[in-house]
Amino acid sequence: MDYKLTLNLPQTDFPMQGKLPEREPATLARWQEHDLYAAIQAARSNAPTFILHDGPPYANGKIHIGHAVNKILKDIINKSKLSEGYRVPYVPGWDCHGLPIEIQVEKELGRPGEKVSAQEFRNACRTYAESQIVGQKQDFERLGILGDWQHPYLTMHFAAEANILRELGRLTVNGQVVRGAKPVHWCVDCGSALAEAEVEYQDRTDPSIDVAFAVADPADLQQRLGLKEAIAASVVIWTTTPWTLPANQAVAVHPDYAYVLLRSGHRHILLAADLAESTLARYGETSENGPAILAECSGSQIEGLILQHPFLDRQVPIILGQHVTLEAGTGCVHTAPAHGVEDYEASRHYHLPVESPLQDNGRLRDDLPRGLGGLNIRQANEKIIELLQEEDALLHLEKIRHSYPHCWRHKTPLLFRATPQWFISMSANQLRDKALSAIEATRWIPDWGQERIAGMIRQRPDWCISRQRAWGVPIALFFCAQCGEPLRDAATFERIAQAVEANGVDAWFNQPAEDFLPAGAHCAACGHDHFHKSTDILDVWFDSGSTHAFVLEQRPELHSPADLYLEGSDQHRGWFQSSLLESVASRGRAPFKAVLTHGFTVDGEGRKMSKSVGNVIAPQSIIDRYGADILRLWVASADYRGEIPISDAIVKQLGDSYRRIRNTARYILGNTHDFDFAKDALPAAELLEMDRWMLARTALLQEEIRAAYAEYQFLKVQQKLHHFCSIDLGGLYLDVLKDRLYTSPAASRARRSAQTVLWLMLEAMVRWMAPVLSFTAEEIWQEMRDRPAPSVFFGEYPDIPLPADTLALNARWERLSQLRDAVNAALELLRQDKKIGSGLDAELQIYANDDWQAFLQPLGEELRYFLMTSACSIHAYSGRPENSAELVPGVALQVQTSTASKCARCWHRRHDVGQHAGHPEICGRCVSNLELPGEQREFC
């Protein structure tokens, strides 16, 4: 007889191999077909909400691994909140306006106003953005991200554009939008000012020059320094941008530093005392006794001293500035307010002109004297150095390699240049202070994010929101033709917003001003009645910074502030900051309660990914080879607070980890194929002891996992889940359980007890893994009998009864487990000696002291099942033979190779095999299990 047919072996259609790249798309199709997102929303219509507001990716290009990390983290959080019973509306979005799309469209159509009109150009941008969104949306959905993909928010929706304008209107009416002429990064190729996020730094070689500015009135200097006689002297400045010298309006010194007058070559020079020696060394002048100092003074003593511009007919003052440092140069700073932010700030106090002869095209004005007219930057540098030599004002010239701002699109060097721009003032209405308070009221994860963004807000200049471009929301405001003040009229903005809502931004560009301006409008500042229409467009950071207004506040299922914003740590400078500033300026509070940041993806060596290095790993390549769940598991297994490394080795390791989890679920499915929880489950009190213990472990672990999710510590979730599958289950429980599951009568208490616990475990495990291994959890869910919902994502965590005697169970079974480990180690010695193979080849003689005897004796026959040996007898410790091994204090062990016959059914070696006439090949308990009533089990 083939006794194998009498066993309850596992049966399941759930495949061992994931074959995720093949199987996941089918699961995804099922979710889409049934509109899982909408169905879950409907099922939770009355539940409390959790709102994670999606930061919009830019609608250009394929998604990269960083996008995947970001969206997967969001999805894990959203799904873990679903498991806790929340209603979790998640509306993904896209950032649609801006330069990168313009550049793509320019490649096809040329610049707006050349071959195509501005309106046609904008239409082409819109079409292009739409096409990009289609691709990205598909890729995001393939990751298994649950959200309202059919109704995402787009910054280029007419309604969004209109509401962005309403936000601009609020801030303008409040007096927080101001017009100014400030130096901004200017790209000649773009013909536009750039946002700070659009600037990148590259190394570049520039001339480094030391220039003498002669003191115009030596008598003034004599008096200030208390010199015996008036001598011709020069103040020395150092610069790497000679072309800005025509815009020089002053030389700045620090009020508190010491400055000295000393002799250098044929002239007297004035410079910071601490830099005198290094400066002279640069000129090739060294002296053993140090420089000969003629006089000394503080910076404040020479404030207002008049200097002669070295090659123009202009006299400029010495001014004071806190920004002057002693790190390089001479401690005297060439100040061109049109070309440097600090120069501008320092000059403002002295009412110096903010004028530059540099034009939009990057060339000097034609009317400049001395052959400078019409020169570009490089030509101007050369010509100016020539002029300085002619004037004997050049003290030193060398080449310097330094990092310099470049345009992120064109890779060309940028200019600092004063142009008329619109700003959100950081000081109006105490925006800076209010923003800092809002930061304190927000939870930052990790906590150092708070200090990081606060430091940025403390330092940052006014927010330049204007761009001289075509594709974006217009800065739809009117400003006084005489004094430049914007018209601060709410009704005007509302008229514009309504027109944009109906017809798009073309309404602003195409309709006449009279359509929007109130009759008889006058400038509130100067009374003038003629207004200009601004043709600038808004910084895209203002668009995305307003999503809280046009998404969170507008969609009925959402509200503001959001519970969480979650983006890469670069967004402390980007979206977190623009959203914070816009919201604080318009509403006086942050648009988020908490902000979580993650690090950037790096390769296996911890280096950033770059095309040129060739270490880029595309999410698609991992999905195609391993599946989205592996990618998701990778995200969950990394400490996302720092850099997140990825490499082939890391992904391969995760594949191994995944298989363990999958196979554990498969094994449980196989062993519960004939189990119907509603009919067959046993109450907790009737469970066998080890089953109760494992139930308790499951219940406690579930609490740990829920806590880990609540703390956003997915790494812990992943580790605990995996540890549970491989150590608690594979290495112990399932191993011990096999004998009982396979050999006991199918519907016996012994087997139903195990199945009850296995089922509850699977119910729990599938929830634990669902936020991370979404596809696999769903696949398991579909294999489970009598599932109460069509998808795993409808359910909450199951209630797992915690046995009343949990503490005692833990103590008892942990002690038993330690004994089991020691027995395994002893068995291994025989196995290595080829005396046994399976543990069932062995018989144990356990010599236990009184304490251990009392502990072990009650287990009776079941001890051998727990230790997975064929026999196990207990004797007095005092009777232990000399060759016995001490397992733990008070327990000695002697192992023998069993001489008994192997039962053909349960494979235990038992001496009663063959004693039953009807079943000559099997042991007594197997006979009982076959012919009933079957053996009784209490413990394991």
Add this chain to the structure above:
RNA sequence: GGGCCUGUAGCUCAGUCGGUUAGAGCACACCUCUGAUAAGGGUGGGGUCCGUGGUUCGAAUCCACGCAGGCCCA
């Protein structure tokens, strides 16, 4: 150059207030099972705690200075 952050086994991570021989899982090696089988079980090896210096009876842990890397800024 400045701000913030990271560095523990081949990999991913623990390591509490400074306190025994620095842990876990995976990978690896060896053994084993063949009724989870492209699975399962057992045993074992593996560490310059980034470096140097300091504080301390005692440092992975605290301090200083470096090195390497990341994000942001100049």
